[in-house]
Amino acid sequence: MxxxxxxxxxxxxxxxxxxxxxxxxxxxxxxxxxxxxxxxxxxxxxxxxxxxxxxxxxxxxxxxxxxxxxxxxxxxxxxxxxxxxxxxxxxxxxxxxxxxxxxxxxxxxxxxxxxxxxxxxxxxxxxxxxxxxxxxxxxxxxxxxxxxxxxxxxxxxxxxxxxxxxxxxxYGPRQKSSGESGVIPIFCMKILKDKSPFIYGDGNQTRDFxxxxxxxxxxxxxxxxxxxxxxxxxSNKSISINQLFKYISSILNKNISPIYKRKINGDIENSLISYKKIFNELGWKPKYTILEGLKETIEFYKKR
Ligand SMILES: NC(=O)c1ccc[n+]([C@@H]2O[C@H](COP(=O)([O-])OP(=O)(O)OC[C@H]3O[C@@H](n4cnc5c(N)ncnc54)[C@H](O)[C@@H]3O)[C@@H](O)[C@H]2O)c1
Missing domain, CATH: 3.40.50.720 (NAD(P)-binding Rossmann-like Domain)
Known part of the structure; x- marks a missing residue:
């Protein structure tokens, strides 16, 4: 086909x-x-x-x-x-x-x-x-x-x-550090260069990656x-931006603190999306945990 x-x-x-x-x-x-x-x-x-x-x-x-x-x-x-x-x-x-x-x-x-x-x-x-x-x-x-x-x-x-x-x-390999969910490539690139990334708001806002x-x-x-x-x-799982930062830092074995900035206007506070329907009708569910996906993603950015 x-x-x-x-x-x-x-x-x-x-x-x-x-x-x-x-x-x-x-x-x-x-x-x-x-x-x-x-x-x-x-x-x-x-x-x-x-x-x-x-x-x-x-x-x-x-x-x-x-x-x-x-x-x-x-x-x-x-x-x-x-x-x-x-x-x-x-x-x-x-x-x-x-x-x-x-x-x-x-x-x-x-x-x-x-x-x-x-x-x-x-x-x-x-x-x-x-x-x-x-x-x-x-x-x-x-x-x-x-x-x-x-x-x-x-x-x-x-x-x-x-x-x-x-x-x-x-998120994943090849994502640019701009766009809808560029937070992961931004964190990876900054932490790899021993620089502190910005977190907008208190970092307790959650996303479903x-x-x-x-x-x-x-x-x-x-x-x-x-x-x-x-x-x-x-993924039907939400993770806070602070937790995401900790995961990436620990996979990269770096001890860097983020810089907190003022919350961006219009940014949604929390996100958690159900995949029940596609599981019931197409048999799809995610195979990768966030840690598995982050490890593969980080390998990609390390090589760049
Ligand atoms: N990345 C995310 O988290 C996310 C979340 C929800 C939905 N989406 C949707 O998934 C799709 C792919 O997103 P992505 O993250 O891979 O973005 P991307 O920018 O990497 O991919 C979009 C591609 O479309 C091309 N393109 C843009 N305008 C074009 C045009 N006028 N003619 C021909 N090509 C054009 C770009 O060159 C680019 O290669 C988009 O429709 C986006 O809205 C992405």
């Missing part, structure tokens, strides 16, 4: 491509390299340096004739989306719509879309399940939610099957069945 992965030169997309190729899928990638890295691209994948907003996007679909699309390409910075909402929407809404139009016109069977727990915003209860109200507090969250809505309507109108995966905070290889496996399972629907992809 041939799979087209948008954003396949990026952090998560490149791990998905690697896993697909390992499982004997034929893979082509569309990425404009605006945030991705050419070194992330698997040599067995066909690569198009292309913008998903291009009016010629459909030509690649016509040439490659993929059966499934995994759509990862996006602007991922929440803070940029707040500063430049139009830029965010141009890629995350119009770009996604352009992908959907190309998919519909070339009779693609199914699309897997990378959404985000950012659509939930301020939590009303924990753990957050797929039925939790969508109270997003960022333009990025709005753009992810808008794309989700288009996918639902495209299924109704044109029969395009979809799976929406709402990732919690993804999920290892990138587990996220890639959720995408693989999503193309191996006939379901349509929305699924959280998370």
């Amino acid at each position: 041939k799979v087209l992965v948008t954003g396949g030169a990026g952090f998560i997309g490149s791990h998905i491509v690697d896993l697909l190729i390992k499982n004997n899928y034929e893979v082509c990638i569309i990425d404009d390299l605006s945030h991705g890295n050419i070194d992330n691209i698997n040599s067995k994948a066909k690569f198009y340096k292309y913008n998903i907003k291009s009016s010629n996007l459909i030509n690649i679909f016509k040439i490659e004739k993929p059966e499934v699309i995994i759509h990862e390409a996006a602007k991922i910075s929440v803070s940029d989306s707040i500063k430049y909402p139009i830029k965010d929407a141009e890629t995350n809404i119009i770009g996604t719509l352009n992908v959907l139009e190309a998919a519909r016109k070339t009779n693609i069977k199914k699309i897997i879309y990378s959404s985000s727990s950012a659509v939930f915003g301020k939590a009303e209860y924990f753990p957050i399940d797929e039925n939790h109200p969508l109270n997003t507090i960022s333009n990025y969250g709005v753009s992810k939610q808008a794309s989700e809505n288009y996918l639902k309507v495209y299924k109704e109108l044109y029969g395009l099957n979809y799976i929406i995966l709402r990732y919690s905070n993804v 999920i290892y990138v290889k587990d996220v890639a496996r959720a995408n693989l399972l999503s193309i191996q069945n006939n379901l349509s629907g929305i699924f959280n992809v998370s």
Whole structure:
């Protein structure tokens, strides 16, 4: 089966491509390299340096004739989306719509879309399940939610099957120290250089981190069945930023103190996302504990 992965030169997309190729899928990638890295691209994948907003996007679909699309390409910075909402929407809404139009016109069977727990915003209860109200507090969250809505309507109108995966905070090798959950690469890089990283607020705020290889496996399972629907992809475990700092310091065997700074406005306090639905329907659950994932991640940053 041939799979087209948008954003396949990026952090998560490149791990998905690697896993697909390992499982004997034929893979082509569309990425404009605006945030991705050419070194992330698997040599067995066909690569198009292309913008998903291009009016010629459909030509690649016509040439490659993929059966499934995994759509990862996006602007991922929440803070940029707040500063430049139009830029965010141009890629995350119009770009996604352009992908959907190309998919519909070339009779693609199914699309897997990378959404985000950012659509939930301020939590009303924990753990957050797929039925939790969508109270997003960022333009990025709005753009992810808008794309989700288009996918639902495209299924109704044109029969395009979809799976929406709402990732919690993804981490692992190849992640840049910017973006949605850059805290782990920032901590690793700083502590490796014997520098103190900043912690915003008192560090007791919690996050639900999920290892990138587990996220890639959720995408693989999503193309191996006939379901349509929305699924959280998370660890269902929350860890405080202080605890995370301690784990990374102890794996690196360093004794450094963080510098505490004022809390960032609009930062959510706690996050804990349930993966019960994807476990029940697709049999997915994370394989990596946070310590196992951190050890692999740290090995990657040590080599850089
Ligand atoms: N990293 C996380 O914690 C996280 C959490 C939830 C959801 N997500 C979603 O997962 C997806 C992948 O995120 P990531 O962390 O790997 O980010 P990333 O920036 O590493 O990957 C995105 C890729 O898309 C490419 N891209 C951006 N705009 C493009 C355009 N107009 N045309 C073609 N390519 C374009 C970039 O060059 C990059 O390679 C995104 O949709 C993101 O919103 C990420």
